Amino acid sequence: MTHAGKTAVVTGGASGIGLATVERLARLGVTVALNHLPDDPAGPEQAARLRAEGFAVLSAPGDVSDAASIETMMAEALRRLGRLDILVNNAGTPATKAPIAPAELEAMTDAFWDRIIATNLLGPFRCTSAAAPALRQAKGAVVNTASIAGFTALGSSIAYGASKAGLINMTVNLARALAPECRVNAVAPGAVDTPWQKDWPESRRKAAAEKALLKRRCTADDIAEAIVFLATTGSPITGQTLVVDAGLTLAP
Secondary structure (H helix, E strand, C coil): CCCCCCEEEECCCCCHHHHHHHHHHHHCCCEEEEEECCCCCHHHHHHHHHHHCCCCEEEEECCCCCHHHHHHHHHHHHHHHCCCCEEEECCCCCCCCCCCCCCCHHHCCHHHHHHHHHHHHHHHHHHHHHHHHHHHHHCCEEEEECCHHHCCCCCCCHHHHHHHHHHHHHHHHHHHHHCCCCEEEEEEECCEECHHHCCCCHHHHHHHHHHCCCCCCEEHHHHHHHHHHHHHCCCCCCCCEEEECCCHHHCC
């Protein structure tokens, strides 16, 4: 299946789930704006690599935690793309290299909360709001990257789980807001092998695989596959959150 002529913006596209999503969309013929932090060299490097492989991928620097940066990034991306069919709100942060146990309330400082909420919750809202006119015109789709931590799973911190719970709720209301022209959905990954979790205790990483019904962790490409499905399907699916966790949340 090809989607030549369509365009997409993928936030947090320089690595992990975001990069896997960029690659999958590009292989379908979609022209993709790969968003990355302005000071992250991986963004332009990955965009250049994919262009060298024959794919239409452009660099779109911008910090989704900053309202002005989002406005500038989205305006420039739309100017270069000419239209917008797909927005993937993937950029997010745990704001910590190692999990913070729920009992460690003193670690949940205002600054910690501010960083997580600005990136994981306000970022997707602002990006969607900025892209809404173009998405409506193209009858496009939005996919948000949530987390099983947004339900009841133990995530990297209380603040992280709360931000993803908010994103799951916001997905439903954005689906209402952009209907009937656009669809809005989310994916909720479980334990995923990405750069985010490389510093997590190996015992916790192994335990997640052993507990999951399918006895494995997910890959970035597993999540990207679900994102691309929700972004490109012709089915009338909207306001839903698809859990992709190898059965981790179904385990006893």
